[in-house]
Amino acid sequence: xxxxxxxxxxxxxxxxxxxxxxxxxxxxxxxxxxxxxxxxxxxxxxxxxxxxxxxxxxxxxxxxxxxxxxxxxxxxxxxxxxxxxxx
Numbered sequence: 001x002x003x004x005x006x007x008x009x010x011x012x013x014x015x016x017x018x019x020x021x022x023x024x025x026x027x028x029x030x031x032x033x034x035x036x037x038x039x040x041x042x043x044x045x046x047x048x049x050x051x052x053x054x055x056x057x058x059x060x061x062x063x064x065x066x067x068x069x070x071x072x073x074x075x076x077x078x079x080x081x082x083x084x085x086x087x
Contacts, residue, residue, distance in 0.1 A: 001069050001073045013069060016062075
């Protein structure tokens with residue numbers, strides 16, 4: 001997963017892209033316990049706004065491999081922050 005700073009998009013190894021304001025991602029647990037990928041402080045990552053490398057809409061959901069890629073990247077960032085991060 002790479003960050004395209006010029007367009008505020010992450011690019012997955014599959015070529016699909018998704019918007020995340022300033023690169024901020026999180027996981028939100030809704031009142032019913034459903035987990036959602038969110039960006040910034042109030043933006044739900046719109047699964048329908050997932051694009052391929054040509055910025056063509058490709059579908060309504062991340063496939064399991066894409067979810068794993070995103071999770072692995074965010075876990076690595078949290079672990080790095082735990083060791084090196086500033087408050």
